[in-house]
Amino acid sequence: MTLTWNDDSPVQRHPRAVWRAFEGEVAIIAPWEGAVRTLNHVGARCWELADGRSFRAIVDVLLGEFDVSRSVLEGDLRAFLAELAARELLALGEDRP
Amino acid sequence: MTTTPAQVLEVLARRSGVAAIRLHVLVADRCNHRCGHCYQVQGEDGEMSLREILAIIDRFRRQGGLVLSVSGGEATLRADLVDILRYARDAGLATILYTNAYLVDDSLADSLASCDLWRVDVSLYSDVETAHDQLTGISGSWRRTVAGIRRLAGRGIRVQLKTPLTTAAVGTTFERMAALASSLGCTLQVFDQISAGEDGGLAPLEQKLPPAEVAAFAGGDPALDCEAETGLDSALLDRAPCTIASSALTVRSNGALTPCTHVPVEIANLTDGGELEGVLRASEVVGFLRALTWRNVHGCRDCDLLSACGRCHATALAQAGDMLGPYPEACELAVARYSSTTGGGRVPAPGPQSGVNRARGPFRVESDGALTPIPDVVTAEDLALVSRFPWLRGRWPAKGSGVVHLRRNKDGNSLDTARRAP
Numbered sequence: 001m002t003l004t005w006n007d008d009s010p011v012q013r014h015p016r017a018v019w020r021a022f023e024g025e026v027a028i029i030a031p032w033e034g035a036v037r038t039l040n041h042v043g044a045r046c047w048e049l050a051d052g053r054s055f056r057a058i059v060d061v062l063l064g065e066f067d068v069s070r071s072v073l074e075g076d077l078r079a080f081l082a083e084l085a086a087r088e089l090l091a092l093g094e095d096r097p
Numbered sequence: 098m099t100t101t102p103a104q105v106l107e108v109l110a111r112r113s114g115v116a117a118i119r120l121h122v123l124v125a126d127r128c129n130h131r132c133g134h135c136y137q138v139q140g141e142d143g144e145m146s147l148r149e150i151l152a153i154i155d156r157f158r159r160q161g162g163l164v165l166s167v168s169g170g171e172a173t174l175r176a177d178l179v180d181i182l183r184y185a186r187d188a189g190l191a192t193i194l195y196t197n198a199y200l201v202d203d204s205l206a207d208s209l210a211s212c213d214l215w216r217v218d219v220s221l222y223s224d225v226e227t228a229h230d231q232l233t234g235i236s237g238s239w240r241r242t243v244a245g246i247r248r249l250a251g252r253g254i255r256v257q258l259k260t261p262l263t264t265a266a267v268g269t270t271f272e273r274m275a276a277l278a279s280s281l282g283c284t285l286q287v288f289d290q291i292s293a294g295e296d297g298g299l300a301p302l303e304q305k306l307p308p309a310e311v312a313a314f315a316g317g318d319p320a321l322d323c324e325a326e327t328g329l330d331s332a333l334l335d336r337a338p339c340t341i342a343s344s345a346l347t348v349r350s351n352g353a354l355t356p357c358t359h360v361p362v363e364i365a366n367l368t369d370g371g372e373l374e375g376v377l378r379a380s381e382v383v384g385f386l387r388a389l390t391w392r393n394v395h396g397c398r399d400c401d402l403l404s405a406c407g408r409c410h411a412t413a414l415a416q417a418g419d420m421l422g423p424y425p426e427a428c429e430l431a432v433a434r435y436s437s438t439t440g441g442g443r444v445p446a447p448g449p450q451s452g453v454n455r456a457r458g459p460f461r462v463e464s465d466g467a468l469t470p471i472p473d474v475v476t477a478e479d480l481a482l483v484s485r486f487p488w489l490r491g492r493w494p495a496k497g498s499g500v501v502h503l504r505r506n507k508d509g510n511s512l513d514t515a516r517r518a519p
């Protein structure tokens with residue numbers, strides 16, 4: 001499945017994923033897989049922001065926090081979200097609360 | 098080498114700044130099996146009420162906890178087990194249940210499926226029914242356990258078979274256990290350490306698969322292969338020997354918080370209230386155990402088999418009377434692991450060298466691959482630690498006495514009172 005995010009797409013963590021933010025990182029456990037996933041500082045911030053707000057809203061917050069151009073940031077964020085989606089860590093379709 | 102979830106949790110436990118990232122809670126002080134290798138002494142501690150357990154879950158979650166594992170005794174003997182697991186999950190914790198699955202019928206399996214567990218670990222000692230039943234002391238236990246596993250896995254619950262290498266594994270192999278796990282839709286974890294009893298008794302060690310057979314069994318299990326290389330490097334020596342007092346923190350059935358399942362030092366009793374974070378940060382014992390590295394373990398820090406060794410402080414205390422030194426069981430197993438991967442590992446006949454105990458390490462690997470026992474050097478700093486924490490040495494204290502301040506909870510709960518509603 002190819003997933004795309006346009007500006008208005010809601011981005012939402014999977015509601016069944018258990019996670020905790022620590023200093024500079026996030027640990028995520030999904031009940032359907034054995035692994036404990038950890039995200040570094042930037043990934044952790046994206047994950048924290050993925051609370052159902054729109055793709056554009058996340059980009060706007062991150063632009064204020066990181067020294068990066070909008071086009072680079074959008075590309076990086078899309079790639080990151082695709083990775084999360086591949087691991088079923090985002091709520092898509094019927095998983096969306 | 099793959100990193101296991103347990104290793105990731107241990108790394109997080111040490112670098113996250115959270116006082117307790119994982120907590121292991123023993124909810125039942127009783128069992129429906131009588132496994133010969135079991136380290137526990139049951140029926141003496143009493144059990145926390147549901148209300149007390151839920152309060153501990155709250156405190157664990159509040160200070161940043163991530164994973165709660167629930168065990169016993171046999172946890173499914175508690176009528177309120179599902180309430181505990183559901184509460185933990187609703188509190189935002191990843192939950193693991195340890196069970197023998199003997200009591201998992203359709204109704205319990207349905208309830209457990211509704212708890213959104215991260216994993217259920219089920220002990221299964223062999224693919225041979227009679228061998229498993231002989232170790233558990235319960236005729237028909239293999240069949241019921243396997244039926245329980247099928248019910249869990251059939252409901253989409255992730256099940257991991259846990260197979261300690263005991264006498265029940267004589268005649269089977271890793272490949273056969275892996276095939277069984279796969280046919281049941283489970284993963285498999287095999288481990289070769291059996292620990293002494295929590296009362297210091299050595300009877301559980303008699304159920305251990307003999308080292309030569311461990312090596313043969315483990316031939317196909319990469320997780321049990323020792324590192325091909327031997328020798329010491331400073332990075333290894335600066336590492337913690339195990340997860341004690343960090344991701345192994347354990348709450349016993351009476352609320353006693355201990356550094357792990359096996360080391361019988363009570364940090365606090367959590368039924369007395371108090372925030373978990375404050376309790377852990379104020380504890381000198383926790384600070385000391387968390388700071389331990391291989392450099393604190395005399396003998397082992399000089400031993401070329403360190404990377405092949407799976408020693409445990411608790412068994413060291415029980416078997417050698419010294420928590421921070423070598424002990425025969427571990428040395429024997431490390432030599433067997435080394436031998437199985439190198440073909441070497443012969444310990445030469447006794448020589449005139451003094452101060453060397455041939456039954457145990459430390460060992461030096463000679464250029465031809467043979468092992469030579471070398472002196473176990475104990476320093477003044479080692480002895481200073483013993484003066485500070487006398488329980489590091491000596492006879493294992495019996496339950497309820499000395500260092501082990503384990504006791505029944507305030508209400509003097511009997512086994513049945515744990516079933517009452519909060």
Ligand code: SF4
Binds near residue numbers: 398423427428432
């Ligand atoms: S001395 Fe024995 S217990 Fe210590 S590392 Fe060597 S083999 Fe293991």
Ligand code: SF4
Binds near residue numbers: 292342356360411412
């Ligand atoms: S002392 Fe033994 S049981 Fe306790 S954490 Fe270390 S290896 Fe595990």
